[in-house]
Amino acid sequence: MHIVIMGCGRVGSTLAHILEEQGHSVAVIDQDREAFRRLRSGFKGKRITGVGFDQDVLIEAGIEEAGAFAAVSSGDNSNVIAARVVRESFGVERVAARIYDPRRAEVYQRLGIPTVATVRWTADQMLRRLLPDGTEPLWRDPTGAIVLAEVAYAEEWVGEKVQALEEAARARVAFIARLGEAMLPVPGTVLQEGDVLHVIAVENDLERIGTAFAARDRPGGRSHGKGAH
Template sequence: MHIVIMGCGRVGSTLALALEAKGHDVAVVDQESDAFRRLGTGFSGRRVTGVGFDQETLLEAGIEQAGGFAAVSSGDNSNIISARMAREQFGVENVVARIYDPARAEVYERLGIPTVATVSWTADQILRKLLPPGSEPVWRDPSGCVALAQVSVHPGWIGLPLTKLEAASGARIAFLTRLGEGFLPTAETVLQEGDLVHVLLRDDSADAAEAVFGAAPEVH
């Protein structure tokens, strides 16, 4: 996958190197050419000097071929403008923006742009949001059989009890993140719009479970 990263600070450079190590093609954009020194001599991706929400700069970085875009500069406004441009103008499927103001982050999550709002969520957390759902488990048990992962859920499940989702998928819903706060669901918990769903599932049934999450519920 070709991935464009705006911002070559500590998070951006760490993210770029981690993605390249996983075999992805990476382009990094920053206004300061000196920032690219953080990438080291071993980085083989593109280094593009310019403003991350400038159309010509994004085109030079290969935004038209990008499957992912991460805005991790030091400015909230720059990050959200560039993220919206990548999503809305260039149709990039996987977009994430680093936002320092948690209140603003909540607003942009509701607009469909995943955000990272706390400093403690570093490049590893952005990596999990940037790549396709299920590709990067948050945790795996020592035997390698059971994984904890964030999954995408079809809008058709909104308004239904989580117990129905568990019964259909065979997975265990470990917790939800709602409006930026995590909580443990009960038997009465209903899926709401904007919920982030984290599930425990076996590796040998992960594909089937994710297919259930990604499809509308069957009508009986």
Template sequence: MHIVIMGCGRVGSTLARILEKRGHSVAVVDVNTDAFRRLGPDFGGRTVKGVGFDREVLLEAGIREADAFAAVSSGDNSNILAARVVRETFEVHNVVARIYDPGRAEVYERLGIPTVATVRWTADQVMRRLLPTGSEPQWRDPSGSVLLVEVHVHSDWVGMRIGEIEEAADARVPFLFRMGTGIVPRDSTVFQDGDLLYVGVDKERLAAVEAILSGPPPRG
């Protein structure tokens, strides 16, 4: 894949190096040529000076051959404008934009532009570790009706099968996190002490599911 990245800050440069190590072709765009130093001496991709919503800059970065575009500069407006230009003018459909303003991120998500709301994401990650229940979901669909949530599970559930947990909570467990590794469980997978459980649930049932799993399993 050829991937164009706008912004060579910490996020953009890290993303570029990771993608290149995975064998992808990468072009990085930034208005400050000094920023390209973050890529390191071994970076073999293209570096282009300019803004990611300038047609000539994008062409130099190989946008016509691009399979994906990431706008991760420090400016919300620049990121959104670049994402729209790339999608609407060059018809690159796999785009994502980093946004600091969570309200603005929700608006563009509804318009079909995937965003990462940096401040909101960081706050959510901290809150999940402070509060066992009631925290923000890991993922929600654009309508906000379906959620993926890390759920606190009472220790008495340890030793039960995932299928039994799903039936009791009337929810789905698409994956769990065990000893630093993600696992897609089967019905027969046994819930172990220390597992982090991720539950897919309708928004209106979230409180009920959290209430069920945060207490001991119902008898019978």
């Protein structure tokens, strides 16, 4: 597949190298000719100097044959404009724009422009590494409303069906990490010691779900004195 990238900063150049290694043809657009120095000497793709939302520049980059377009320049407005031009004028369906302002990202997403909110994603990754076990999101949808989170649970739940925990917490377990492998829970799946639960939920419900998972009462009202992980 041919892929056009607007912006040859650290993200753009890294994307270009990875995509080329995967066998794709790549064209990189940047207004600053010096930016192409970030591309390694063996890079075989096109280097196009110009404005990424200019149609002539895009055509030179091969947008008419492209299967995807990534707008990862340093400007939010430029990224969004380019993404819209590529989608609306050239009919490219696989389009994504990097956005620094998370509030803008939500608006653009609602307008149908897939975005990656860099600041919010980075903050989430830092929180995961800084804070103890809890319910910090591993993934967040571009609108910021739906999250995937690893949620700790009381050890008294071990041996119970995952479905019982879901019903008690009014939550949906997206998948379980067990012995280093991911698995999708089915109605009869039993929680085993060491399982790591990943929940998909509305972010505002995470605190409530975490409290329910950490509860020491197993189904049937049996209470135990041990604490949660």
